[in-house]
Amino acid sequence: MAGGATIELVGLTKRFSGARGGVAALRSVSARIEPGRITGLVGSDGAGKTTLMRVIAGLMAADEGEVRVENAAEVGYMPQSFATYEDLTVADNLALYADLEGVAGAARRARLDELLAFTGLGPFQARLAGRLSGGMRQKLALACALMRPPDALLLDEPSVGVDPLSRRELWEIVSGLAAKGALVLWSTAYLDEAERCAAVLVLHQGRLVYAGPPGSFTGPLAGRTFALYAPAASLRAVQRRAGVQPGIVDAVRRERALRLVVAEGPAPKLADLLAEDERAGAALEPVRPTFEDALVAALRSTAEPSPTPLLAAPAPIADLDRPTARPVEVANLTRRFDSFVAVDSVSFAVERGEIFGLLGPNGAGKSTIFKVLCGLLPPSGGTALIAGIDLSRARAAARERIGYMSQRFSLYGELSVGQNLAFFAGVYGLSGRRKRERIAAVSAEFGLRALEDERAGALPLGHRQRLALAAALLHEPAILFLDEPTSGVDPVTRREFWLRINALAEAGVTVMVSTHFLEEAEYCDRLAILYEGRLIALGSAADLKRAHAPPGTTAPPGIEDAFIALIRAQARAAA
Amino acid sequence: MTAPPAREARLAGLRRLRGLMRKEAVQIVRDPSSIIIAFVLPALLLFLFGFAVTLDARNLGVAVVVESPTEETASFTAFFQGSGYFAPRFYTERKPAEAALLRGEVQGVVVLAQAFPEALAREGGAAIQVIADGTDANTGNLFLGYVNNVWRDWLAYRALAGAGGAAEPVRAEPRIWFNPEVESHHFLVPGLLAIIMTITGALLTALLVAREYDRGTIEGLLATRARIGEILIGKLVPTFLLGMGGVAVNTAMAVWLFGVPFRGSFWVLAGASALFMAAALGMGLLISTLAKNQFVAGQVTIMVGFMPAFLLSDFVFNLAGTPGWVQAISYAIAARYFIAILKTVFLAGDVWAVILPNSLALFAMAAVLLALARALTRRRLE
Numbered sequence: 003m004a005g006g007a008t009i010e011l012v013g014l015t016k017r018f019s020g021a022r023g024g025v026a027a028l029r030s031v032s033a034r035i036e037p038g039r040i041t042g043l044v045g046s047d048g049a050g051k052t053t054l055m056r057v058i059a060g061l062m063a064a065d066e067g068e069v070r071v072e073n074a075a076e077v078g079y080m081p082q083s084f085a086t087y088e089d090l091t092v093a094d095n096l097a098l099y100a101d102l103e104g105v106a107g108a109a110r111r112a113r114l115d116e117l118l119a120f121t122g123l124g125p126f127q128a129r130l131a132g133r134l135s136g137g138m139r140q141k142l143a144l145a146c147a148l149m150r151p152p153d154a155l156l157l158d159e160p161s162v163g164v165d166p167l168s169r170r171e172l173w174e175i176v177s178g179l180a181a182k183g184a185l186v187l188w189s190t191a192y193l194d195e196a197e198r199c200a201a202v203l204v205l206h207q208g209r210l211v212y213a214g215p216p217g218s219f220t221g222p223l224a225g226r227t228f229a230l231y232a233p234a235a236s237l238r239a240v241q242r243r244a245g246v247q248p249g250i251v252d253a254v255r256r257e258r259a260l261r262l263v264v265a266e267g268p269a270p271k272l273a274d275l276l277a278e279d280e281r282a283g284a285a286l287e288p289v290r291p292t293f294e295d296a297l298v299a300a301l302r303s304t305a306e307p308s309p310t311p312l313l314a315a316p317a318p319i320a321d322l323d324r325p326t327a328r329p330v331e332v333a334n335l336t337r338r339f340d341s342f343v344a345v346d347s348v349s350f351a352v353e354r355g356e357i358f359g360l361l362g363p364n365g366a367g368k369s370t371i372f373k374v375l376c377g378l379l380p381p382s383g384g385t386a387l388i389a390g391i392d393l394s395r396a397r398a399a400a401r402e403r404i405g406y407m408s409q410r411f412s413l414y415g416e417l418s419v420g421q422n423l424a425f426f427a428g429v430y431g432l433s434g435r436r437k438r439e440r441i442a443a444v445s446a447e448f449g450l451r452a453l454e455d456e457r458a459g460a461l462p463l464g465h466r467q468r469l470a471l472a473a474a475l476l477h478e479p480a481i482l483f484l485d486e487p488t489s490g491v492d493p494v495t496r497r498e499f500w501l502r503i504n505a506l507a508e509a510g511v512t513v514m515v516s517t518h519f520l521e522e523a524e525y526c527d528r529l530a531i532l533y534e535g536r537l538i539a540l541g542s543a544a545d546l547k548r549a550h551a552p553p554g555t556t557a558p559p560g561i562e563d564a565f566i567a568l569i570r571a572q573a574r575a576a577a
Numbered sequence: 578m579t580a581p582p583a584r585e586a587r588l589a590g591l592r593r594l595r596g597l598m599r600k601e602a603v604q605i606v607r608d609p610s611s612i613i614i615a616f617v618l619p620a621l622l623l624f625l626f627g628f629a630v631t632l633d634a635r636n637l638g639v640a641v642v643v644e645s646p647t648e649e650t651a652s653f654t655a656f657f658q659g660s661g662y663f664a665p666r667f668y669t670e671r672k673p674a675e676a677a678l679l680r681g682e683v684q685g686v687v688v689l690a691q692a693f694p695e696a697l698a699r700e701g702g703a704a705i706q707v708i709a710d711g712t713d714a715n716t717g718n719l720f721l722g723y724v725n726n727v728w729r730d731w732l733a734y735r736a737l738a739g740a741g742g743a744a745e746p747v748r749a750e751p752r753i754w755f756n757p758e759v760e761s762h763h764f765l766v767p768g769l770l771a772i773i774m775t776i777t778g779a780l781l782t783a784l785l786v787a788r789e790y791d792r793g794t795i796e797g798l799l800a801t802r803a804r805i806g807e808i809l810i811g812k813l814v815p816t817f818l819l820g821m822g823g824v825a826v827n828t829a830m831a832v833w834l835f836g837v838p839f840r841g842s843f844w845v846l847a848g849a850s851a852l853f854m855a856a857a858l859g860m861g862l863l864i865s866t867l868a869k870n871q872f873v874a875g876q877v878t879i880m881v882g883f884m885p886a887f888l889l890s891d892f893v894f895n896l897a898g899t900p901g902w903v904q905a906i907s908y909a910i911a912a913r914y915f916i917a918i919l920k921t922v923f924l925a926g927d928v929w930a931v932i933l934p935n936s937l938a939l940f941a942m943a944a945v946l947l948a949l950a951r952a953l954t955r956r957r958l959e
Contacts, residue, residue, distance in 0.1 A: 059800055061958045081796035088792075090600060091605045101596025102801040104589040130607075147799065 007074035007153040007185040008038025009058060013067035016053050016208075027053040029208040030067065034202075037073075037153075040180050042199030042216070043189035044297075046492035048463055049205040051189040053080060054323055058187070071154065074185065077151030082159045088132030091300065092123055095131055099146040114278060117145040120175060136364050137168020144175065146429045154185040156200035161190060164557075165363030166520065166562050167569055173198070185276050191490050193521070194560065197223065197293040206298065206492065211300050216293050223291035223299060225269065226251075229259040238508070240275055241501070249274070252298045253495055255504070256524065257544040263295045294493055301494045327390025329354055329481050329512035330375065334384035337370050344370040346535040352528075357503065357513040359526030361565070366532040368516040369485070375514070376483060377401050389480060405479035407470050409486040415459025419450055419469055422458050423476065430477035444472040446500075464495035481512045489519040500525045520562045529561075531568060539568055593803050597811025601785070605815055614781050619773035619827055626769050627835045636664040637720055638683035640674035643667065653689065656731045662723040677711060685709040685720045732927040746921070763838065766831040767919040768892040771853065771912040772883070773827055776818040778857025779864070779882040780875065786812055786865035787874040796958060805954050806923045813858050820857070824850045831923075841922030847875060849922070852939040853915040859946025860911075866954045886912035914938040 016028040027050045035041050044053050058069050059079040071077065086095045096114055100106070105113050111438045118124040121141040126134065131142055140160055147155065157176065161169045173195070180186045180200075189198065196202050196269040199218050204212040204219070211221050230240065237260045243255035244262075247268065252263040264270050272286050321494040330352040337345040345367040352358040360368045374386050377397040386393045387398040413422050423445065427437045445451045453461065458469060465485070474482060484503070488496040503525070507513050515526055523529055524543055531539040531546070539546055543561055550564035550571075605611045643650045652699045657665045666683065668674040688706040707724050711717045716747035757771060765873075789795040796807055828846065831837045860882055868874040888894055889903065890912035896904055907913050914935040921931045 056796075056958060059954075061796065061799055063957060079797075079800040080791060081800070085793045085797035087600065087604065087794055089604050094600065094603055098596050098600045099797075099801065101592050102597075102798070102803045104592065104802060106589075106592060143797070147800075 005073055008037060008072045008185050009035040009074070009154060009185060009187070010070040010072070011054075011058075011067070012070065014054070014057060014064045014069070015066040016050075016057060016062065016064050016313070026208050028057070028064070031203075031205070031208075031210045032067075033203050033210060033213045035185060035203075038180060038183050039183040040176060040186045040188050040198075041198035042202040043187055043197045043205065044191075044199075044202050045189075045195040045205035046191055046463075047490035048207075048494075050208040051205055052158055052189075054205070054209075055079070055081075055156050055187070055189060059156055062251070074153040076150045076152040076154070078147040078150070078155040078158045080143050080147035080155075081159060082162070084330065086131045086139060086146060089130060091128050091130055091140055093132070094129040095142060095146060096149075099149045100229075103149040105149055107157075113149070116147060120148075121145045122171070135165070135168070136163040137165050137172070138171060140164050141359075144172065148179075149518065152179075152184060155179060155187070157188045159189050159191070159480065161192060161195060163364055165518070165569075168566050169386070169525065170566070182508065192563050193292075193294045193297065193493070194562065204270060204300070206301055212296075219296040219300075222266075222292040222296055223263065225288065226266065227289050227291040228262045228264070228270070229256070229287050229289045229296055230284065231259050232261055232280065233282075234258075236276055236284065236301070237279035238504070239277075239280065241504075251302055252295065252497070261289070261295070263291070263299055286355050298493050298497070301492060305335045327387070328352065329359060329389055330514065331372070331387040331390075332359070332375070332384070335381050335386055336383035337367075337369065337372065337379060338382045339346075343535050345374070345381075348530075348532070348535075348537045348541060350530050350537065352512055352514065354512055355507050355510050357507050357515065358514040359517060359523050359529045360532060361517060361520070361523045361526075361529050361561075362532035363518050365534075366518075367535040368518070368532055371532075372483060372485060372514070372516050376404055376406055401479070403480045405474035405477070405482045407474040407482070407487060409489070413458045413466060413470055413473070414456065417458055418455050419458055419461070420445075420454040422469060423473060424448070427476045428475040432477060440476050440478070442474055448472040463491060464498070467491065467499060471499070474507075479511070481514065482506065484515045486517045486519060486522070487515070488522055489517065496521075518564065520560070523561050531565060533569055533572055538572055541565075580634060589744065589802075594807050594811055598814050601811055601815040605786075605819060608740060611781060611785070611819070614784070615777045616826065617822050618776060619823050620709060620830070622773060622776075623766065623769055623827055623830055623835075626765050626832075627680065630690045637662055637685070637716070637723065639663045639665050639720075639724075640677050640686045641665045641667050642671050642674045642688045644671075644689065645694065647694040649694050649697055650689050650733075653731050656727050656734070657687075659724070660727050660730075667900060676710075678708065681710075683710075684716055685724070687724060692949070702836050752873070762922055763924060766835050766837045767923040768890070768916050770827055770831070770850075770919055771890060771915045772822060772886055772892065774820055774824060774854055774915075775857050775886045775912060776881050777823045778816070778854050779861035779940070780878045781819065781860050782812065782816050782861030783865040783868070783874040783878045784871055785816065786862060787868055787871040790865075791871050799958070801955060807950065807958055809862065809951060809954060813862070816858060816861075817851075817854055820854045821847075821850065824854075837923055840922055840926040842927050845918075845927055846922050849915060849918045849932070849936055849939065852936055852943055853911060855943035856911040856939055856946055859943055859950055862950035863946055864954065866950055885910045889913065892916055911939060911942045914942075919922040 011031055011033045014031040015026065017026050031050075031054065043051050043054065051078060052064065057064050057084065058071075059077065061079075087098070090098070096117065100110055116272075118127065121144065122282050123145065125136065125139060126138065129137060134142065140163070144157070144160065149158075155176070160176075164172065175189065177188055188197060196204075199216060201214060202216050202219065203210060204214065222396055230237065232240075239257065240260055241253045244250045249265045249267070250262060251265055252261070254261050262270075262275075269288075270286070272281055272284055275286070276284055328351050332351070333349050336343065337346055337350045339512055348367070348371065350358075360371060362368050370379065374381050374393070375388065377388075377393050377400055380394055389403050391400040391403075393400050414425065415427065420441075423441045424437075432440055445454070448471065450469060450472060453465060453469075458466065461469065471487075482503075488499050491499070503513055507527075515522065517523060524553070526543065528540070528542050530537050531544060539550070541549070546564045549559055550567040581790075588785050632646045641654055643654065654665065654667065657663050664898070666677065668677075671688060674683075674688075677683050684708075686708040690706065690707075693703050693705070705728065707721065709717045709720045734942075787799065828839075832839050861878060864877050864881070865874045868877055885906075886892070889896065889907040889910050891907075892912070896907055899907075918932055921928045
């Protein structure tokens, strides 16, 4: 190989026609992608990652600029979301791609065996692709894209819908290819993946925000990141002030401390941050900047300020009529579908004002528990109490206390913001004066007044999310269910969202979160880790990390490490 | 290098095509919905049209008013009862008969007035009054026609019996060719083949292609070496075979289950079906290429494929009676040409004067639709 493959992007611009003069998915993106390493294409949903991948793969034409591919005879492309045929078996899918890529003769069997061994799919050849787990399906898609050993490999969000263990395996497979000299472009919304790449291209709203090694992205933040230790109440006060306080770029809760990113200049002192009466026992320590810190700093410098200042103090919540009962109490909950046990004797209780997370890969039973708690599915065994009310006896009464926000927001895209709110208010049984008052209240609280006449479908993701949350809170529920509320959302929008959730929790709303997205788990007070229908661990993120950190690690363990250690321990116990 | 590059490339192309067709075949076999569309839906339609829907009138309710019964009127009413078309009720006054018509219990009223027996004997002849319910024009017309037949038959009988009087000097002797029993099944069932093939051909293709876009699998295909033409042919060949299988099953049902005569040759039917199938596939491909979404593709196929084939093809509704512009539109509908061939092949035999021009029209439509679909399918995802 005379020099590895390189891809050069020169002033790529791509517009999509549509409402209001169309949207620019890419705005003059220029970069050079080098061989022999994994280059991360980092950005939130709607940042332009998929468009860029498709333009490079030749599946879309750019409006301006060009893509120069050099020394790459074979370009492998793996589209997003399992583009394999679910009604074909693993072997059928591979045979199809072998035919299409012209892998024939003696080389064919050898290559197929190699790919099967490589991806660990050997024992599952006769299984339909639709019956594979997310991780295995993604490995199959990867094997199809690798049919001819590529010089350049384009992977569009390969780790979405994949459990953490398979995610690591996938990463290792691809790292092996890069080590042999291939060019790899791996797009992701996960920042921990971005940090592991040798180089990253960070996209935000179609613009290239940063290109280079992830380490250098955090460079300008040296000496600007701190952990503030103080009593919880003071931390909250600082966090609330952060949006308006000059000199603070970012403030986010991490376990018992507040992570701060400050503006350039002299290091801050406790006195700048805390009032005199808050300083007792407080400490400020410098910490290593993370990729996320750098991204937030970069986005805050370009983005328009948050459209509404967050509430100074949360309004008290109305539904306090049963102060004794726990908001959510689940005892030996079991749910079977025919012979399949989706939830296996799960027990936990959630306190008022707590943010409680159900964490686990797809198929672990999170959604089933959610559905039982929302009264959409009856349990097969055990009990589920909402505010002390048995769901199997008084479902309607229990439902009145529940607000639900689904992952895809379930808004009506064709209706305006105001019409959506009016509709959901009606659905929740509000009418007359109370309906008007509640709509006015949430509109003010969530900064939706200016957007009242906008079509919900045309709003950016962050605004849609705010509208969905506002709609779920119209009837002042005591318990709020959130289904992967911030997966794929950029970190600035995610922070804004969780600040609101924290404010609600402080006001006494109990928040249940279901997620497979480990970054979201960090925002929960306590986590229940689910795996194959069983609850395998319960505790705060900090406790879980400490208790299940893999031995011999030096870096501070993440929740993902704890999670993987737990799953491995389970697998060993089962074997 | 053992093979020259051109041959090598052709071989690789064939291998890709084989891989795509095999994949499609496996998907069709595994997916119950395509089997349902190809076999169950057509069979259901065939049963519905074969057994339930009939354009023949049998046992029409009729109120016969005989104001002054005589031997003559008795002989006339006996003809009514014996005709098989009618289920007569007898009255002696108009009022209750008209009330029965208003209530919808009978489709029409036949009145033999007080003066009928005398008039019969007179020079110039007698008249009967016929009132038909025109709310359903088709049945109303049938009713009038049948009454006329009975009337004429009776007059003929009287003339033969030597009663004299109103015997007509010249008599029209109606004779119906090709379908002597005027069995509507005999033209409905062959016509149905065209409708069924529009469903299997156009709908199935539209859904199968749109599904690739819906599930995102097209992106993977386009990123391989496969050419657009190969991807399209890989889709068309299995659906074509499936559709032809449907034709075979339905023809067999038509002939053996519904007793439709088959007077032409098998090869003409097969050839014409293949041409029509190609046109239907072309339409399905065109729709799905433009719609790229299973739901929309299905709706559009029903609207522009199924409905016109049903309404404007001379299948049930006679085109000869429609305004000129409707007839003009009907020339753009492939089913029209195919139904002309089908009716000929089933009921008349190989009449080449009908088969050749219609086949030519089908060939032209198939070529245009397929070429258009090919030209509009892009290698890009935009």
